[in-house]
Amino acid sequence: MALKNSARLLRNCNTKLNFQVKAALSSEPLFPGAKTTWTETLEFTQTSKPIPVYRVMDRRGNIIRESEDPNLPDGTILKMYKDMTLLSIMDKILYESQRQGRISFYMTNYGEEAAHIGSAAALTNDDVVYGQYREAGVLMWRGFTLECYGNNDDKGKGRQMPVHYGNKELNFVTISSPLTTQLPQAVGAAYALKGKNRIVICYFGDGAASEGDAHAAFNFAATLECPVILFCRNNGYAISTPVEEQYRGDGIAARGPAFGIHTLRVDGNDTFAVYNATKMAKELALKENKPVLIEAMTYRVGDHSTSDDSSAYRSPEEVQSWATNDYPTNKLRYYMEKKGLWDENKEKELLDQARKNVLKAFNAGEKKLKPQWTEMFEDVYKFMPKHIRSQMEEMKAHVEKYKEQYPTNKFTS
Amino acid sequence: MAVFTTRTLTLQRLSKLFEKRFISVSKTLSKDMTVRDAINGAIDEEIERDDRVFLIGEEVAQYDGAYKVSRGLWKKHGDRRVVDTPITEMGFAGLAIGAAMAGLRPICEFMTFNFSMQAIDQVINSAGKTLYMSAGMVNVPIVFRGPNGCSSGVAAQHSQCYGAWYSHCPGLKVVAPYSCEDCRGLLKSAIRDPDPVVCLENEIIYNSTFSVSDTALSKNFLIPFGKAKIEIPGKHCTLTSYGRAMEATLLGAHELKKQGIECEVINLRSLRPLDIETIHKSVSKTHHLVSVEQGWPQCGIGAEILACIMESEVFYQLDQPAQRLTGVDVPIPYAIELEKISIPQPKDVVEMVKKLLKK
Incomplete structure (x- = not known):
C-alpha cells in the first residue's frame, strides 16, 4: 500500500516535469483532463450518431446471426x-x-x-x-x-x-x-x-x-x-x-x-x-x-x-x-x-x-399467522436499546390488560 | 482572527482549570492535544485496527481534509483506506452506505454537516432504516462525521446545527463530542458500532486544546452512547448542553460560581439515545434546569429535554419552570457581531440562571 502511494507521488512529480516539456513541444490542448484537438471551425456540437440496439433474435424468434x-x-x-x-x-x-x-x-x-x-x-x-x-x-x-x-x-x-x-x-x-x-x-x-x-x-x-x-x-x-x-x-x-x-x-x-x-x-x-x-x-x-x-x-x-x-x-x-x-x-x-x-x-x-x-x-x-407483533420494535438498532425496550414492555402490558380489544390470535405468539 | 485568538486563549485557560481538577482526582498522566488531533488519532488508530475501516469524502486524502482533520492519513494508509471523491454528498454518502451494506466500515466525512442535507435521504431513509426494513438482514455500520453548527462568519448556509434534525430519527445514533476525550471515545465507539452513527463535531473547537488522560489515550478507549458526562457537579441549577455550546455553558458556570451559584453542568455527549436519567437525577438535586444549545428553539434538543421532564415525576422537583437557551430563531446572520449574539454566550447563561434563581 505504501508502495502504491509512493508510486502515485512519483507519478505526480513526473507529471510536473513532463508538463513543462509537453507545454513547450505540444500543439494539442493541454487543459487539465483534455483529450482532444484544436479546431478553427465555429460550430456547436448537437448530436452524435445514435447508439444501435444489439439483438440476437427477430420478432419471430429467428436467430439473425x-x-x-x-x-x-x-x-x-x-x-x-x-x-x-x-x-x-x-x-x-x-x-x-x-x-x-x-x-x-x-x-x-x-x-x-x-x-x-x-x-x-x-x-x-x-x-x-x-x-x-x-x-x-x-x-x-x-x-x-x-x-x-x-x-x-x-x-x-x-x-x-x-x-x-x-x-x-x-x-x-x-x-x-x-x-x-x-x-x-x-x-x-x-x-x-x-x-x-x-x-x-x-x-x-x-x-x-x-x-x-x-x-x-x-x-x-x-x-x-x-x-x-x-x-x-x-x-x-x-x-x-x-x-x-x-x-x-x-x-x-x-x-x-x-x-x-x-x-x-x-x-x-x-x-x-x-x-x-x-x-x-x-x-x-x-x-x-x-x-x-x-x-x-x-x-x-x-x-x-x-x-x-x-x-x-x-x-x-x-x-x-x-x-x-x-x-x-x-x-x-x-x-x-x-x-x-x-x-x-x-x-x-x-x-x-x-x-x-x-x-x-x-x-x-x-x-398464515402474522409475525409476532413485538417484531415492530426489533431491528431499529442491531441491539435493542433501553428506551425501545421500555416502549415494548409498556405495549406488552397494555395488550395483556386489554387483550380482548386486540386481534392477538392473528399474530404469532 | 482577533476574536478567534482571544476565544482560543479563554478555552485554554478553561481547560487548565479542568486539568487541575482532573489530576487531583485521578492522579494519572495526561497529555495536551487539540480536538483536531484527537479526531485524527482516533481515525488513524481505527483504520490500523480494522481492515474494513476507511475514510471517504471530499478532499480527505491528498489535501488532508478541508479542515486538516485527516492530516497525514492518506500518506500513511494510502488510496485504499483514505478515499477522495468527486463532489456530490448524495453520491458519496450513498456509495459509503453501499460499501457498509457489503461489509466495510466507512467513515463518511461531510465537509460540513450543512452540506449533508444534499444527502439527507441517503442518511435517513437508507442508512437509518435499512436494518429495520430488511428485517435485520442488512445492517449499515457507518459513521457520518464532520463539523456542525456555527463556525465564524460563514453565514446562514454554513452555520446550522443538525443535532435536532438527525436525533429526530429512530435507526440513527447521534453523538456530539465536545472535548478531546469525547472525540476519541465517541468516535471510536461510533466506528465500532454496528449501526449508523452521526458524529457532530465543530470547526472552531478543532483548534481547542484539552488535556487528555492516560486512560483516554488508550487505543481501546470507548465512551458508551446514551451516557452523559457531568463536567462540573453543582447543587443550585442543572445546565445541559452539547458540542460547541458547552463552551458558553462552562464559562457561564464558572462566572456563576464566582458569584456563589453552583451549577451542575451536563455534557450530553450523545443526543440519541439521550441520557435522560442523568438529567433527572441532577434536576432532582438542583430543582432548576436550563438547557443550552446553538440550534433553533422549535423541536430542538432543549425542547426534547424539557418535554421529557414534563412527562415524568421529576417535573414536580422543579422549583421554577425549566428554560431553554437556544440560537435565535432566524437563519444565522453573516455579520460577525450579529452571529455572536445569535448563539448563546456565557453572559446569557449567567443571566438566565440568575433570573431563574431570582438572584
Whole structure:
C-alpha cells in the first residue's frame, strides 16, 4: 500500500516535469483532463450518431446471426421460459387480488420479463443485486419462493409494502422506495467487492436516470473504478412521463461514454441479447475493474402500479401492439418451438401448473399467522436499546390488560 | 482572527482549570492535544485496527481534509483506506452506505454537516432504516462525521446545527463530542458500532486544546452512547448542553460560581439515545434546569429535554419552570457581531440562571 502511494507521488512529480516539456513541444490542448484537438471551425456540437440496439433474435424468434446464439443448454432455456411465464401469471393473480382488496399494492412486470431473466441468467447468485422495484423475475431466477404476504414465513417480517422484496442468501438487497438511492449504494457495494471476483448489478428505470443520484453514481463508478453493471430498464414511461419528456439526448446509453463508461444498448425484449450483453458486461467489469452501462430497451405493458391507470396517458392500441407483436416471452417461445423444445400441450400444462402453484402459495400465505407483533420494535438498532425496550414492555402490558380489544390470535405468539 | 485568538486563549485557560481538577482526582498522566488531533488519532488508530475501516469524502486524502482533520492519513494508509471523491454528498454518502451494506466500515466525512442535507435521504431513509426494513438482514455500520453548527462568519448556509434534525430519527445514533476525550471515545465507539452513527463535531473547537488522560489515550478507549458526562457537579441549577455550546455553558458556570451559584453542568455527549436519567437525577438535586444549545428553539434538543421532564415525576422537583437557551430563531446572520449574539454566550447563561434563581 505504501508502495502504491509512493508510486502515485512519483507519478505526480513526473507529471510536473513532463508538463513543462509537453507545454513547450505540444500543439494539442493541454487543459487539465483534455483529450482532444484544436479546431478553427465555429460550430456547436448537437448530436452524435445514435447508439444501435444489439439483438440476437427477430420478432419471430429467428436467430439473425448464428454466431450470436448463446447456445444455452435446453434446461436453461426451459427454465428461462418457465420463470418468465410464472412471473406473468403471478402478476395477474396478485394484481387482481389487489383489486379485490386482499393486498394493499402491487406492481406488475409485464413486458420486461426478458430483461429480468436474461440478465439474471448471465450472473451467479454470488453477484449482488440492487433492484429498483420491478425486478421480481431476477429473484424468481435465483430461487426466491412466491410471496407477497407479510406473514410469519416472511423473512422481511412484514416490514415492507408489497413488491419490496429482499433476500440476503440470494444477495438481493431489500428494495428501497426513494427512487435511485440504490444506484450510488450499488457502486459502493461494488467498491467493497473489488478484487473478490464478484460484481454488483444495479437495475434502474429511465425515470430514475434523471435523479441526481444516477449522475453521481455513474461518475463515482467510473472514477473509483467499481465492478458494477448499471442496468437501465428503459420501458418508455416513468409512471405517466414518456421518455420523450424525460430526456432529449440519445436515451440513457448516450450518457455512458460521457462518464467514461463502457456502454451497450440492447433489445430488452430479446432474452438472448440481454443474456449475451450481461455476460460480456460481467467479464468486462471483472477484467478491468470498471463499470458497464447497459440500456435495455423495452416496454412497460402494465400500469406503473396498482395506484396508476395508464389509459389516462397512453392509448390502448399502443399497449396492445407491444403486448402482441414484440412480447419477450412470445419471442422466446417461437425460438423454442422451432427448436422442438416447446408445443401447445406443454404450454397448456405449464399454465395450469403455474396457476395452481401461485394460487396455492397465495391462499396458504393468506391463512398464515402474522409475525409476532413485538417484531415492530426489533431491528431499529442491531441491539435493542433501553428506551425501545421500555416502549415494548409498556405495549406488552397494555395488550395483556386489554387483550380482548386486540386481534392477538392473528399474530404469532 | 482577533476574536478567534482571544476565544482560543479563554478555552485554554478553561481547560487548565479542568486539568487541575482532573489530576487531583485521578492522579494519572495526561497529555495536551487539540480536538483536531484527537479526531485524527482516533481515525488513524481505527483504520490500523480494522481492515474494513476507511475514510471517504471530499478532499480527505491528498489535501488532508478541508479542515486538516485527516492530516497525514492518506500518506500513511494510502488510496485504499483514505478515499477522495468527486463532489456530490448524495453520491458519496450513498456509495459509503453501499460499501457498509457489503461489509466495510466507512467513515463518511461531510465537509460540513450543512452540506449533508444534499444527502439527507441517503442518511435517513437508507442508512437509518435499512436494518429495520430488511428485517435485520442488512445492517449499515457507518459513521457520518464532520463539523456542525456555527463556525465564524460563514453565514446562514454554513452555520446550522443538525443535532435536532438527525436525533429526530429512530435507526440513527447521534453523538456530539465536545472535548478531546469525547472525540476519541465517541468516535471510536461510533466506528465500532454496528449501526449508523452521526458524529457532530465543530470547526472552531478543532483548534481547542484539552488535556487528555492516560486512560483516554488508550487505543481501546470507548465512551458508551446514551451516557452523559457531568463536567462540573453543582447543587443550585442543572445546565445541559452539547458540542460547541458547552463552551458558553462552562464559562457561564464558572462566572456563576464566582458569584456563589453552583451549577451542575451536563455534557450530553450523545443526543440519541439521550441520557435522560442523568438529567433527572441532577434536576432532582438542583430543582432548576436550563438547557443550552446553538440550534433553533422549535423541536430542538432543549425542547426534547424539557418535554421529557414534563412527562415524568421529576417535573414536580422543579422549583421554577425549566428554560431553554437556544440560537435565535432566524437563519444565522453573516455579520460577525450579529452571529455572536445569535448563539448563546456565557453572559446569557449567567443571566438566565440568575433570573431563574431570582438572584
